[in-house]
Amino acid sequence: MQPNLDLTFRALADPTRRDVIRVLQKGPRRASDLADALRASRPAMSRHLRVLRTAGLVEAGVGTAPAESAARGGGRAAGDAGGRAVPDPADADARERIYSLAPGSFEQLRSWLDEVEQFWGVQLASFKDHVERTRGKKR
Amino acid sequence: MIAGDQAVVTVRVEVEPDVAFEVFTTEIDRWWRRGIAYRVAGRRPGTLVMEPKVGGRLFEQYDGADGPALHVTGTITAWEPPARLAFEWRGSNFAPGEVTFVEVTFSRTESGATELRLVHKGFAALRPDHPVRHGEPAAVFIGRLGRWWGDLLSSLREHVTKG
Secondary structure (H helix, E strand, O other), rough: HHHHHHHHHHHHHOHHHHHHHHHHOOOEEHHHHHHOOOOOOOHHHHHHHHHHHHHEEEEEOOOOOHHHHHHHHHHHHOOOOOOOOOHHHHHHHHHHHHEEEHHHHHHHHHHHHHHHHHHHHHHHHHHHHHHHHHHHOOO | OOOOOEEEEEEEOOOOOOHHHHHHHHOOHHOOOOOOOOOOOOOOOOOEOOOOOHHHHHHHHEEEEEEEEEEEEEEEEEOOOEEEEEEEEOOOOOOOOOOEEEEEEEEEEEOOHHHHHHHHEOOOOOOOOOOOOOOOOOHHHOOOOOOOOHHHHHHHHHHHHHH
């Protein structure tokens, strides 16, 4: 297994981050939209997205967010002060970006699932050898 | 079930289905691969047993560090010789209640051989919070670290297939 896949698994070990992936499968989203959709605080979502980006699962597009997004995001964060985390200046940047799945990053996961089939392939090949050696017809 | 939440493997064996079914089940210890990737016992002596009935068990008995040990992989849920066999599949570190499912069908070909199709599914139901050990091959996951990333893997697989 590639070390990178290990990183991938670790990134996906969190239910919110898995939900992020599922939402992004439908299309690109702003961090603020993701936070709203998944009932996460903005700072928490920012952290999740950072982990996903580090693992190479998610990409952040720059400059594609509508201008109103930043203002709206800031306004909302202030309005959400009850119960929600105080806005963190560090993730203001993240809020404006458009996040999407990084297509190439799933190649390793796919090949890993292929390995699952390889496990059974090896077993069944062994079964075939055994059954044909002991019971096989002469052809 | 989420589409794609399964591994499917087929093999053609040059015996009749009734023979294939019989050998697959009663001689499972003879053909099942040995070694750490395939057995709980690893390279230590051990025996794999499939009890031939619905409700029977698929288990491995072996010499553990503290004496004789038993790992029950699962219970037989379908026993329909010579056509179909199904059993549960639990890795040795699955939490109670966590289980995946294996179904094996034996179809006779025109020439009297058997087309065997094995489907391993149900990963979507597993909690994917198991710490992943670095460098562990997939086969070891299946046998021992079986908490998979099922729903995610499945949807991702669909994703990459589409993409």
